[in-house]
Amino acid sequence: MSRDARERILSRVRDANRDREPVSHPGPLPEAAEPPGPFTQAADAEVDGQTGVADPVDAFENRLRAAGGEVVRLADKAAVRAWLKEFASEFESVSVCKGVPQGLQPELAAAAPSEASLGVSLAVGAAAQTGSLLLSSREGRQAQLLPPVHLVWVRAQDVHTTLGEALQACREDLPATLALHSGPSKSADIGQILVTGVHGPGRIIAAILGADA
Amino acid sequence: MEVHSGDYRARARRIIEETPEVREAVTAATRTFVEHRLEAFADLDEDALSHWAERVKSHALTHLADYLEEAEARLVERGAHVHWAESASDVHRILERIVRDNGVKKVVKAKSMLSEEVGLNPFLESCGVEVLETDLGEYIIQLFGEPPSHIVGPSIHRSLDDIRAIFHERLGTPRDASPERLAAAARELLRNAFLTAEMGISGGNFLVAETGSIALIENEGNIRLSTSVPRIHVALVGIEKVLPKWDDLSIFLQVTAKSATGQPVGCFVSIIQGPGGSAAGEPDGPEELHVVLVDNGRSRLLADPEVWEALRCVRCGACLNICPVYRQTGGHAYGYVYSGPIGAILAPGLVGLEETLPLPFASTHCGACKDVCPVRIPIPDLLHVWRKRAVERGLTSGVERSVLGLWASVVTRPALFGLAEKVAGLIPDQVVRHLPMLREWSAGRELPRATGRTFRELWDEGIE
Ligand code: SF4
Numbered sequence: 001m002s003r004d005a006r007e008r009i010l011s012r013v014r015d016a017n018r019d020r021e022p023v024s025h026p027g028p029l030p031e032a033a034e035p036p037g038p039f040t041q042a043a044d045a046e047v048d049g050q051t052g053v054a055d056p057v058d059a060f061e062n063r064l065r066a067a068g069g070e071v072v073r074l075a076d077k078a079a080v081r082a083w084l085k086e087f088a089s090e091f092e093s094v095s096v097c098k099g100v101p102q103g104l105q106p107e108l109a110a111a112a113p114s115e116a117s118l119g120v121s122l123a124v125g126a127a128a129q130t131g132s133l134l135l136s137s138r139e140g141r142q143a144q145l146l147p148p149v150h151l152v153w154v155r156a157q158d159v160h161t162t163l164g165e166a167l168q169a170c171r172e173d174l175p176a177t178l179a180l181h182s183g184p185s186k187s188a189d190i191g192q193i194l195v196t197g198v199h200g201p202g203r204i205i206a207a208i209l210g211a212d213a
Numbered sequence: 214m215e216v217h218s219g220d221y222r223a224r225a226r227r228i229i230e231e232t233p234e235v236r237e238a239v240t241a242a243t244r245t246f247v248e249h250r251l252e253a254f255a256d257l258d259e260d261a262l263s264h265w266a267e268r269v270k271s272h273a274l275t276h277l278a279d280y281l282e283e284a285e286a287r288l289v290e291r292g293a294h295v296h297w298a299e300s301a302s303d304v305h306r307i308l309e310r311i312v313r314d315n316g317v318k319k320v321v322k323a324k325s326m327l328s329e330e331v332g333l334n335p336f337l338e339s340c341g342v343e344v345l346e347t348d349l350g351e352y353i354i355q356l357f358g359e360p361p362s363h364i365v366g367p368s369i370h371r372s373l374d375d376i377r378a379i380f381h382e383r384l385g386t387p388r389d390a391s392p393e394r395l396a397a398a399a400r401e402l403l404r405n406a407f408l409t410a411e412m413g414i415s416g417g418n419f420l421v422a423e424t425g426s427i428a429l430i431e432n433e434g435n436i437r438l439s440t441s442v443p444r445i446h447v448a449l450v451g452i453e454k455v456l457p458k459w460d461d462l463s464i465f466l467q468v469t470a471k472s473a474t475g476q477p478v479g480c481f482v483s484i485i486q487g488p489g490g491s492a493a494g495e496p497d498g499p500e501e502l503h504v505v506l507v508d509n510g511r512s513r514l515l516a517d518p519e520v521w522e523a524l525r526c527v528r529c530g531a532c533l534n535i536c537p538v539y540r541q542t543g544g545h546a547y548g549y550v551y552s553g554p555i556g557a558i559l560a561p562g563l564v565g566l567e568e569t570l571p572l573p574f575a576s577t578h579c580g581a582c583k584d585v586c587p588v589r590i591p592i593p594d595l596l597h598v599w600r601k602r603a604v605e606r607g608l609t610s611g612v613e614r615s616v617l618g619l620w621a622s623v624v625t626r627p628a629l630f631g632l633a634e635k636v637a638g639l640i641p642d643q644v645v646r647h648l649p650m651l652r653e654w655s656a657g658r659e660l661p662r663a664t665g666r667t668f669r670e671l672w673d674e675g676i677e
Pocket residue numbers: 525526527528529530531532533555585586587588589590
């Protein structure tokens with residue numbers, strides 16, 4: 001039955017297009033038409049004396065902050081240790097995604113994702129254009145979603161300028177689900193008043209590794 | 214979903230006269246959407262973007278069968294089950310089977326207009342399944358027992374006070390609870406549902422043929438949870454949702470979000486290639502992924518040489534937000550899941566012209582919708598096609614007059630027309646530009662003359 005439905009739908013679709021002039025794919029969007037991500041573009045251009053070049057890490061930070069996210073830049077291991085210790089003191093328990101190295105795990109009691117007050121993950125990339133962190137389901141999704149606060153590590157070298165570039169970098173080896181997190185969970189469904197932390201984490205902190213503060 | 218579009222005029226009048234607060238709420242909300250959209254597009258080459266997006270979608274539609282087969286092959290390779298549904302009843306049968314085979318008792322749903330279109334909730338409930346809408350707006354209208362009144366903001370017609378009252382009654386929150394408190398109550402209840410449901414149901418914003426990816430845009434995280442926590446994920450995807458290539462996705466995600474809410478992209482995007490969990494060697498995620506490719510009238514619309522372009526729609530809602538007619542009533546007047554300008558062209562195409570008749574006439578011909586559409590659907594032209602066909606088929610006796618007459622009577626009563634606009638401020642530029650046309654149209658229906666003043670004067674008076 002379902003086989004027949006498939007054939008019927010496909011043949012109706014083919015018939016529908018039979019007398020129609022096929023439209024060709026326009027190819028990639030011309031670069032000039034790309035939505036500008038970096039708010040800093042103009043300012044940086046002045047400083048550098050050239051146009052259209054902005055540090056993707058700066059731009060990423062601006063975008064994510066504008067959406068209500070938090071950003072810290074940590075230049076080296078010492079900076080990571082000091083910051084993480086201080087940051088972890090706000091929380092009782094943690095749920096850590098699979099690929100997060102030991103040195104990036106806060107010293108907190110481990111808890112199930114549904115119980116933990118903090119979730120920690122490692123992004124596979126980031127996009128300045130949209131302020132997005134790219135997260136792989138291979139790391140485990142629940143720690144990215146269930147705790148009220150989500151700390152995401154990302155390496156400065158993995159921050160791409162456009163979302164297209166960031167997605168392209170993942171193209172060859174896609175996990176079951178690739179997710180973009182570009183701000184805290186929010187909704188304006190109650191009388192158009194903005195509320196954060198509706199279902200997903202109400203706080204998202206991007207900790208950028210290898211970026212000068 | 215049952216279609217009640219034939220009652221458009223009576224419903225619209227009832228909403229305007231009996232619940233004027235709906236117009237206030239809808240106008241305020243849509244005006245915010247419009248402002249945010251304008252800001253988002255301010256530094257963009259909107260023309261280049263929309264021409265590009267139009268071409269990608271038209272390319273996908275003119276090669277649709279091949280791309281559907283490609284998407285299916287990719288999904289199957291990753292272990293997903295792909296089902297094909299010609300109609301709403303096919304969708305029901307497919308879901309019934311999955312529910313029965315897996316002993317599903319509870320379903321969490323992420324917002325899906327297609328699931329509304331095929332009446333999925335009542336069907337699942339008739340199978341003894343508990344269904345919980347998890348998008349906050351959808352959850353609110355589920356409590357009210359209402360259909361969505363906007364494709365992006367399903368509950369925009371409801372005020373904070375309405376929502377306080379129903380939450381008080383159903384969830385026991387205080388009568389004066391803050392929005393934060395109300396959201397927290399819903400979060401708690403739905404969090405439990407995410408953790409106990411056997412199945413999550415979502416729609417799909419895009420289906421990327423090259424990689425078999427289903428992309429979903431949202432802000433709350435409920436879609437991520439619905440597609441990650443329960444053991445089974447079912448995605449209902451209209452066959453027109455195809456994008457050819459992985460590289461097309463990044464721009465469509467951005468254009469859709471910018472056009473809908475003015476955001477650079479939604480707070481969360483899920484890009485799903487297959488089932489997760491042990492099947493994929495991953496720590497968690499659904500063990501089963503079912504993708505239901507739904508026709509339900511789309512192939513017939515595709516075959517229509519004059520109206521097929523409506524299938525490019527990415528459901529951003531921009532044409533609703535800008536539409537002066539939609540703003541008067543919100544979506545419920547249209548009696549169909551898709552409302553506003555896009556609803557008025559999709560309804561006759563998907564359901565039938567006779568069944569949805571007055572909708573193509575629910576327009577002031579101002580053309581504002583065409584200017585905001587990110588995939589350049591010539592909405593006014595398509596409305597014209599349906600109106601022309603209605604006349605040719607002799608279906609219009611009194612219809613046009615009654616619908617236009619309704620709007621003429623509204624727009625010439627400043628007390629009514631001014632109300633919402635006074636709250637919300639000025640009318641969009643595109644609409645104002647077309648005012649003289651509106652005036653003539655109203656004059657032709659002889660009502661404005663009764664007051665001896667022009668529509669523009671009345672309008673100004675209404676917003677002074
Ligand atoms: S018709 Fe265009 S503007 Fe309207 S919802 Fe669809 S894509 Fe958006």
